[in-house]
Amino acid sequence: MAVNDILICGVGGQGTVLASRLIASCCLKRGIFVRTAETIGMAQRGGCVVSHVRTDSKDKSSIIPFNTADLLIAFEPAEAVRCFPRLKEDAPVIVNSQAVVPVTSSIGGVQYDSDSIFDAIKSRENFVMINAGEIAEKAGSPKAVNVVLLGAAIGAGFLDITFDEMKVALSEMLPQKLHEINFKALSYGIDEVKK
Amino acid sequence: MNQLLMGNEAIALGAVKAGVNFVCGYPGTPSTEVLETISKHNKGDVYVEWSVNEKAAMEAAAGASYAGARVLMTCKQVGLNVAADPLMSLSYIGTNGGMVILVADDPGPISSQNEQDTRHFAEFSNLPVLDPSSPEEAFEMMQYAFELSEKTKLPVFFRPTTRICHACASIDVGDDKTVHTPSGFKKDPKWVIFPALSYRNHILLEDKQTEISDLFSTLKYNEISGDGKIGIAAGGVSYSYVKEALNNSGVSAKIFKVGTPYPFPEKLALEFLNSVDKVIVFEELDAVIENALIYLCGKHHLSCEIFGKNTKNVPNAGELSVEICEKSISEFFGIAYDKNVKPSDIPLPIRPPVLCAGCPHRASFYAAKLALKGQKAVFSGDIGCYTLGNAKPLDMVDTCLCMGAGITIAQGLHEIEKDTKNLAFIGDSTFFASGITGIVNAVYNNHDITVIILDNSTTAMTGHQPHPGTGVNLMRSPTECIDIEAVLKGLGVKHISVQNPLDLNASINAIKEATEFNGVSAVIFKSPCINLFKPTKKHIINEKCIGCKKCIREIGCPAIRPDGEKVSIDASLCNGCGLCSQICPINAIEEVSL
Numbered sequence: 154m155a156v157n158d159i160l161i162c163g164v165g166g167q168g169t170v171l172a173s174r175l176i177a178s179c180c181l182k183r184g185i186f187v188r189t190a191e192t193i194g195m196a197q198r199g200g201c202v203v204s205h206v207r208t209d210s211k212d213k214s215s216i217i218p219f220n221t222a223d224l225l226i227a228f229e230p231a232e233a234v235r236c237f238p239r240l241k242e243d244a245p246v247i248v249n250s251q252a253v254v255p256v257t258s259s260i261g262g263v264q265y266d267s268d269s270i271f272d273a274i275k276s277r278e279n280f281v282m283i284n285a286g287e288i289a290e291k292a293g294s295p296k297a298v299n300v301v302l303l304g305a306a307i308g309a310g311f312l313d314i315t316f317d318e319m320k321v322a323l324s325e326m327l328p329q330k331l332h333e334i335n336f337k338a339l340s341y342g343i344d345e346v347k348k
Numbered sequence: 349m350n351q352l353l354m355g356n357e358a359i360a361l362g363a364v365k366a367g368v369n370f371v372c373g374y375p376g377t378p379s380t381e382v383l384e385t386i387s388k389h390n391k392g393d394v395y396v397e398w399s400v401n402e403k404a405a406m407e408a409a410a411g412a413s414y415a416g417a418r419v420l421m422t423c424k425q426v427g428l429n430v431a432a433d434p435l436m437s438l439s440y441i442g443t444n445g446g447m448v449i450l451v452a453d454d455p456g457p458i459s460s461q462n463e464q465d466t467r468h469f470a471e472f473s474n475l476p477v478l479d480p481s482s483p484e485e486a487f488e489m490m491q492y493a494f495e496l497s498e499k500t501k502l503p504v505f506f507r508p509t510t511r512i513c514h515a516c517a518s519i520d521v522g523d524d525k526t527v528h529t530p531s532g533f534k535k536d537p538k539w540v541i542f543p544a545l546s547y548r549n550h551i552l553l554e555d556k557q558t559e560i561s562d563l564f565s566t567l568k569y570n571e572i573s574g575d576g577k578i579g580i581a582a583g584g585v586s587y588s589y590v591k592e593a594l595n596n597s598g599v600s601a602k603i604f605k606v607g608t609p610y611p612f613p614e615k616l617a618l619e620f621l622n623s624v625d626k627v628i629v630f631e632e633l634d635a636v637i638e639n640a641l642i643y644l645c646g647k648h649h650l651s652c653e654i655f656g657k658n659t660k661n662v663p664n665a666g667e668l669s670v671e672i673c674e675k676s677i678s679e680f681f682g683i684a685y686d687k688n689v690k691p692s693d694i695p696l697p698i699r700p701p702v703l704c705a706g707c708p709h710r711a712s713f714y715a716a717k718l719a720l721k722g723q724k725a726v727f728s729g730d731i732g733c734y735t736l737g738n739a740k741p742l743d744m745v746d747t748c749l750c751m752g753a754g755i756t757i758a759q760g761l762h763e764i765e766k767d768t769k770n771l772a773f774i775g776d777s778t779f780f781a782s783g784i785t786g787i788v789n790a791v792y793n794n795h796d797i798t799v800i801i802l803d804n805s806t807t808a809m810t811g812h813q814p815h816p817g818t819g820v821n822l823m824r825s826p827t828e829c830i831d832i833e834a835v836l837k838g839l840g841v842k843h844i845s846v847q848n849p850l851d852l853n854a855s856i857n858a859i860k861e862a863t864e865f866n867g868v869s870a871v872i873f874k875s876p877c878i879n880l881f882k883p884t885k886k887h888i889i890n891e892k893c894i895g896c897k898k899c900i901r902e903i904g905c906p907a908i909r910p911d912g913e914k915v916s917i918d919a920s921l922c923n924g925c926g927l928c929s930q931i932c933p934i935n936a937i938e939e940v941s942l
Contacts, residue, residue, distance in 0.1 A: 177352045181350055186517075186518045187516075188517045188518075189516040190515040191516075198703070199699060200699050200701040200702075201699045214592050215483075215511060218592075218596075220687060254909055255697050255699045256739075257697060259897075259908075259910055260740060260741055260901060262698055263697050264695070266694065266695060273692070
């Protein structure tokens with residue numbers, strides 16, 4: 154693996170857990186030792202969720218320390234920025250541009266300041282921002298955002314996994330009826346960043 | 349073949365590999381997936397159940413062990429409190445078939461009421477405890493736990509923490525499996541607790557502590573590695589943090605890994621203490637290892653100094669991490685640490701967990717809020733998804749303590765302030781687990797309270813487990829569906845109404861009537877959790893919307909968002925509950941069939 158420590162973040166319910174399991178599955182197939190850590194339980198209900206994937210990590214813990222993640226795949230812009238402190242300075246980031254505004258912001262809590270959030274993302278050395286929701290819908294299901302983003306990470310060359318490896322992982326982990334949609338989501342994601 | 353297994357899955361498969369015959373427990377994060385995994389992989393040779401609560405589980409597990417079965421009981425840390433009564437006597441009586449009590453601790457806490465440390469419970473009850481440092485070690489250790497229990501004839505604690513339970517690792521489970529055949533129950537006075545027996549067994553139990561401590565000093569899960577005159581002791585997941593931190597900081601130390609915090613492996617610990625000048629201890633929750641080392645230093649007049657939580661070198665609450673360990677180690681070794689994290693200077697929105705869009709609990713809370721508007725009322729909450737009713741704008745949880753406490757706290761509150769309406773909210777699973785006793789108390793002592801039962805036909809917060817009111821059990825076989833209304837009637841509750849919470853006006857009236865009733869009253873709000881069915885309709889906001897945002901202000905549904913001057917509903921989140929459409933002052937929210 155070109156990258157060892159991968160962070161995947163978003164809002165509870167967006168499918169971050171499946172994304173981390175898919176990457177882990179590809180690593181297992183290559184005989185690479187992998188650890189993951191995910192948010193499960195109370196925090197899932199619309200809260201911030203972060204998955205950690207660590208490859209070649211036999212002698213490491215399952216949580217990626219601050220300042221050391223090699224890659225960020227973010228399902229939501231504000232959550233991307235929230236994870237920046239865990240990244241290496243030059244770590245690439247893949248961000249879904251669709252904002253999820255929490256109820257707290259709607260009823261007078263900290264406002265969702267899109268401008269500064271997007272500025273922060275754009276100020277990174279290496280970033281790819283796509284509307285993964287729109288692409289997922291084109292592929293046949295808005296829920297395929299996770300696979301679109303994995304595709305984008307592969308397409309951008311940030312994730313050293315091939316299209317075929319990910320396809321195998323998808324067919325093993327998803328029910329048959331979702332295969333076509335997700336294969337499409339994967340290739341649309343790859344194509345989007347190669348455009 | 350290696351597969352990616354979550355710690356809880358690894359623990360479950362470890363138990364299956366050890367030939368476990370009987371498994372029971374009560375759901376609670378982060379322990380739940382252990383039992384679920386066993387039921388998923390069950391080929392029919394393991395008996396597995398969700399018990400009604402932890403006390404029932406502990407006692408059923410003890411019975412199965414008496415009959416010679418290998419037994420696993422699972423719960424979360426606060427669940428063990430519920431089972432403390434059988435536990436404290438079971439350690440005197442002992443076991444026959446291997447009995448493992450899995451209690452998942454939750455440093456942080458991430459999904460719990462408190463940060464209690466099960467290692468204290470092990471010492472309190474004189475029972476051994478195993479503390480895994482990684483999912484792969486947990487897999488192995490679980491198999492050893494059964495052996496240990498059978499060797500000592502004692503129940504054995506197995507204590508993973510959240511970062512072990514919910515982390516995944518590459519693990520090879522293998523195909524072989526122990527087959528354990530229960531010997532059957534043999535009548536013997538030793539199974540009947542009496543004061544004279546307890547006295548005799550207490551002596552034996554105390555003697556066993558030394559024997560187990562000696563055994564643990566040679567056990568592979570406790571080990572000394574590394575070199576130098578500075579020592580680091582660590583247990584559980586903290587051991588993996590320490591290893592990584594040491595690797596990062598490049599210092600070398602003598603490391604004492606503690607996999608069995610009680611009985612403390614004293615002989616091995618002495619070897620460690622005699623080889624170093626000072627020690628820093630890393631462990632989450634309480635200073636158990638640290639205090640055991642301090643005790644040993646005192647007992648043997650050692651000059652070695654022990655640092656950790658007592659000396660404020662290590663935080664005494666919350667989770668540890670590689671960073672925390674690295675910083676403390678650097679300070680301890682007197683080397684510079686400059687890896688402090690720059691927090692983001694952009695104000696980011698806060699995302700507390702919220703009730704899902706369409707959650708029927710939101711409707712129930714809102715109806716109660718409107719029904720009691722302008723009256724002096726206190727709302728007692730309980731443990732489950734509905735604890736989230738505390739969030740603004742609902743703001744409907746004034747007290748929350750532990751499972752079942754809402755009903756009884758309301759009674760105490762009311763006796764001191766009789767002019768207050770006291771409402772207690774409790775979920776269906778929690779009602780069965782620990783709510784019924786409180787209702788008996790209310791009826792018996794004639795407390796004037798209203799109990800609101802939020803019946804969503806599942807144990808939602810922990811991932812939708814069946815419960816005694818659902819008509820199915822964990823083996824998915826049909827079973828008696830215990831009717832909450834009939835239970836309340838049987839307990840002598842004189843005013844009971846059953847209501848669909850999604851009908852706002854009828855719900856408000858039901859609550860008004862119940863709170864006006866003098867004595868114990870109950871409203872059962874029946875509407876399934878939105879995760880149990882596919883919605884057949886959604887709601888949209890039409891052009892009539894005047895942008896008053898009353899829908900957002902009143903109920904805080906995550907699907908409803910400001911959209912410029914107006915408001916829109918996120919179609920991917922809306923479950924069509926229709927609560928918002930009953931609030932809109934100009935009927936701008938309409939139903940669309942799917």
